Amino acid sequence: MDWNNGWEMVGALTTVGLFVMAWYQIQAVRNENRVERTLAACSRYESDATVERCVRALRHALATGGDYKENPTKYQHEAIIILNFLDTIAIGIDQGVYEDLLARDHMKAIVKKWIELLLEPTKAKDLEIPADDYKCLHDLWSRWNRNEMYYGHGLTRRLKR
Helix, strand or coil, rough: CHHHHHHHHHHHHHHHHHHHHHHHHHHHHHHHHHHHHHHHHHHHHHCCHHHHHHHHHHHHHHCCCCHHHHHHHHHHHHHHHHHHHHHHHHHHHHHCCCCCCHHHHHHHHHHHHHHHHCHHHHHHHHHHHCHHHHHHHHHHHHHHHHHCCCCCCHHHHHHHH
């Protein structure tokens, strides 16, 4: 055996090993960043002053009935802000900016509530909201609403994509 060829082989294997480790670390950082972006986006539902104001106004209007039943278009602006916020998350998930399962765990009940209250066909019509403008949100809800089995964290989740 020629020692020079042996050392060249060791050098090549070391280079490949370093490349694989670097690739893995870059992927881990990307995944961690996606998780952080997802958590930040989901927390805006409670921390963004505009979204919170709209949620409070609509909750109050729905709870008391009154003018909401008589004039739902009065709350169209608040409804559109909430739907745009949720649609932004749906678009981000669709484009891979946000982590789907993490967002689902945080937002599924919220999305369900607002879809039922604002985008059901008769309610969207009463609010004069074009429900077709929220296709990405509808698609996300359809996917989340199916009773699919979601596996744990890690490699199994990444392989499902």
